[in-house]
Amino acid sequence: MKVILWMAMSVNGIIARENNEEDFISDDSWNAWIGYAQKVGTIVWGRKAYEIVKSWGKKYIDDLKNIQKIVVTSDPNYKVEEGFEIASSPQEVIERLEKEGINEIILTGGSTLNSSFAKLNLIDEIILNIEPVIIGKGIPLFRPEVFDLKLEFIEIDKYQGKTTQLHYKVLK
Numbered sequence: 001m002k003v004i005l006w007m008a009m010s011v012n013g014i015i016a017r018e019n020n021e022e023d024f025i026s027d028d029s030w031n032a033w034i035g036y037a038q039k040v041g042t043i044v045w046g047r048k049a050y051e052i053v054k055s056w057g058k059k060y061i062d063d064l065k066n067i068q069k070i071v072v073t074s075d076p077n078y079k080v081e082e083g084f085e086i087a088s089s090p091q092e093v094i095e096r097l098e099k100e101g102i103n104e105i106i107l108t109g110g111s112t113l114n115s116s117f118a119k120l121n122l123i124d125e126i127i128l129n130i131e132p133v134i135i136g137k138g139i140p141l142f143r144p145e146v147f148d149l150k151l152e153f154i155e156i157d158k159y160q161g162k163t164t165q166l167h168y169k170v171l172k
């Protein structure tokens with residue numbers, strides 16, 4: 001299973017404000033992410049990231065139709081909208097999807113779930129869509145935890161003159 005972490009962030013690694021607003025993340029980033037998610041076919045969110053996107057309105061959930069959507073939560077009774085599935089841990093995500101014959105997924109936060117996967121050394125590639133802004137205070141790409149990921153540069157790309165995309169492989 002290849003796990004690709006795909007996140008949009010400020011130059012200094014902030015993925016949302018402390019109140020969860022993502023006003024500094026552009027539509028270009030959302031559209032680039034949707035395009036990649038459609039190509040890969042499966043996305044994984046933490047329970048909080050799922051609730052935040054749901055709160056933005058139907059349009060954003062509708063953008064995800066035809067994509068397999070997994071929400072990770074420790075609550076076995078957690079209810080998700082139609083078209084979403086739940087899993088109780090990163091390990092369960094991998095084991096279940098491998099049994100379904102899936103060999104590539106996108107992990108898209110938030111901060112806590114990213115660290116959960118990183119601590120288990122389950123991330124294989126990282127794609128960062130970087131917005132041309134610095135946000136002094138907010139939620140970081142990874143919630144502070146003890147782990148190191150050593151990376152190898154794959155490529156850099158520029159989207160519509162605004163965001164810059166960095167793509168790395170995680171060395172294992």
Ligand SMILES: NC(=O)c1ccc[n+]([C@@H]2O[C@H](COP(=O)([O-])OP(=O)(O)OC[C@H]3O[C@@H](n4cnc5c(N)ncnc54)[C@H](OP(=O)(O)O)[C@@H]3O)[C@@H](O)[C@H]2O)c1
Nearest residue numbers: 008015016020046047048049073074109110111112113116
């Ligand atoms: N810029 C971007 O690309 C981007 C993308 C995604 C999200 N975000 C932002 O990220 C923020 C959310 O990040 P967050 O760190 O607060 O929350 P999060 O990572 O989205 O969700 C955390 C929750 O996921 C579940 N979880 C995480 N690790 C787990 C594990 N090992 N086993 C079982 N359950 C696990 C737990 O749910 P339970 O509490 O239910 O057990 C945990 O409380 C939001 O502001 C969102 O807007 C930004």
